[in-house]
Amino acid sequence: MSLQDAAILLGGRVDExxxxxxxxxxxxxxxxxxxxxxxxADETFLERxxxxxVELDATDSTDASTFVVDTVxxxxxxxxxxxxxxxxxxALKAVADVLIPQNEPCPELYDATQDVLQALAGANARWPIxxxxxxxxxxxxLGLINDLNRCxxxxxxxxxxxxxxxxxxxxxxxxxxxxxxxxxxxxxFLIGGKNATVIQVKQALELSKHIxxxxxLPDTTDPEMMTKRDAxxxxxxxxxxxxxxxxxxxxxxxxxxxxxxxxxxxxPLTVSYSITASR
Numbered sequence: 001m002s003l004q005d006a007a008i009l010l011g012g013r014v015d016e017x018x019x020x021x022x023x024x025x026x027x028x029x030x031x032x033x034x035x036x037x038x039x040x041a042d043e044t045f046l047e048r049x050x051x052x053x054v055e056l057d058a059t060d061s062t063d064a065s066t067f068v069v070d071t072v073x074x075x076x077x078x079x080x081x082x083x084x085x086x087x088x089x090x091a092l093k094a095v096a097d098v099l100i101p102q103n104e105p106c107p108e109l110y111d112a113t114q115d116v117l118q119a120l121a122g123a124n125a126r127w128p129i130x131x132x133x134x135x136x137x138x139x140x141x142l143g144l145i146n147d148l149n150r151c152x153x154x155x156x157x158x159x160x161x162x163x164x165x166x167x168x169x170x171x172x173x174x175x176x177x178x179x180x181x182x183x184x185x186x187x188x189f190l191i192g193g194k195n196a197t198v199i200q201v202k203q204a205l206e207l208s209k210h211i212x213x214x215x216x217l218p219d220t221t222d223p224e225m226m227t228k229r230d231a232x233x234x235x236x237x238x239x240x241x242x243x244x245x246x247x248x249x250x251x252x253x254x255x256x257x258x259x260x261x262x263x264x265x266x267x268p269l270t271v272s273y274s275i276t277a278s279r
Contacts, residue, residue, distance in 0.1 A: 004070075005029050007052045008113055011093045023067070024097070026113055030056065031104040032096060035065035048089055049117045050074050084235065085120045088131060091232045092116060094225040099138060099216055112137040125243050128201045128236045129189060135208040136190055144168065144215050152191050161186040163207060168215050195244045198236060205233050 005027045012023040023046070025033045033056060046069075055068035092113070100106065112134045119127040139145045147170050151161045154172040162176045162183035163169070176183050187204045189196040196204070209229070 002055050002057060002068075003030070004053065004055050006110070007033075007054045008110065008117070009046060009048055009050050009052060010096055011048050012046065024093070025052070025054065025067070026096065026100065026106075026110060027054070027056070028107050028110040029105050031106050032100045032102045033065070033067075034102070035067050038066050038068045046072065047074065048093070049120075051114070051117075084127075087228075087231055087235055088116065088120060088127065091228045092131075092134070094222075094228040095135070095138065095212075098222045098225045099142065099212065106141050109134075109137050109141045126245070128198070128239065128242060129196050131232065132196075132201050132204040132208070133190070135205065135212075139208060139211055139216070142216055144211055145170070148186070148191060151186075155188060155191050155193075161188075161191060165210055165214070168211060194246070196242060198239050198242055201236055201242065202233060205236070209233075 007025040007027040010024040010026055010032075012021055014021050020036055022034060022036055025035075027033055035056070051073040053070040055070065057065055100109070115130050116127070116134050118124070119130040124130070136145065136148075140148075145168075148161075151159075151170050151172055154174070155161050159173045162171045162173070162180070163186050164171065164179075164183050166182070170186065171183060184207065185203075186207065187193070187196060187200040189200065190204055209226075213226075
């Protein structure tokens with residue numbers, strides 16, 4: 001059965017022996033999918049990060065499945081520098097390959113991925129915040145930070161929120177009590193705070209890395225994934241500041257669905273191409 005869905009092209013590779021292009025997609029309703037373009041499709045318009053409308057076979061989730069690409073949308077505008085864009089997209093792809101399950105719906109993670117792409121393409125200097133929130137949306141989709149949102153009301157009332165590295169639990173200041181020496185503070189932008197400093201973004205990325213290594217990948221590690229991801233953290237360390245905004249940042253572990261789009265100060269233009277394969 002053929003199904004249609006929106007997708008983001010995470011990357012692709014060509015088999016040296018056969019010349020066949022295999023592409024990796026993140027779809028809104030069917031999760032991460034890998035497969036090949038239908039014979040006759042024009043590959044020239046494809047680039048990492050572009051948005052696609054695809055037809056896919058619901059019964060075939062193997063790497064040999066075939067995609068029919070109906071349209072390709074490229075995001076254009078005042079692009080972030082190419083080195084930063086390549087760095088972030090390489091990390092996102094590496095983390096996605098290891099941690100995002102295939103064929104499982106992930107609409108909120110799809111939206112968070114779009115926000116990363118738009119922040120990069122729109123020259124939004126707040127991209128480090130957007131990327132950190134993407135990692136936490138991924139952890140949320142894996143069921144690893146389910147109790148963080150429970151602490152939101154306490155944060156709104158001025159309490160610092162903490163994380164227990166050993167138990168992977170989140171606590172309010174009151175709940176942490178005498179165990180403050182065994183917990184680490186959670187940056188406020190992860191639960192609806194307005195802004196974040198470079199140091200706070202780095203703290204958030206260190207926290208997500210710990211959860212990934214200890215709780216998402218307890219029995220194995222992927223050196224390439226961590227190398228590419230750590231390169232983003234190193235790049236964030238070179239920044240002097242992150243611009244502030246007056247309205248709250250969207251926290252993907254919060255409940256206010258309408259805040260997310262306010263995060264991006266600019267909206268890039270989009271251009272669509274039809275590359276439907278001839279039948």
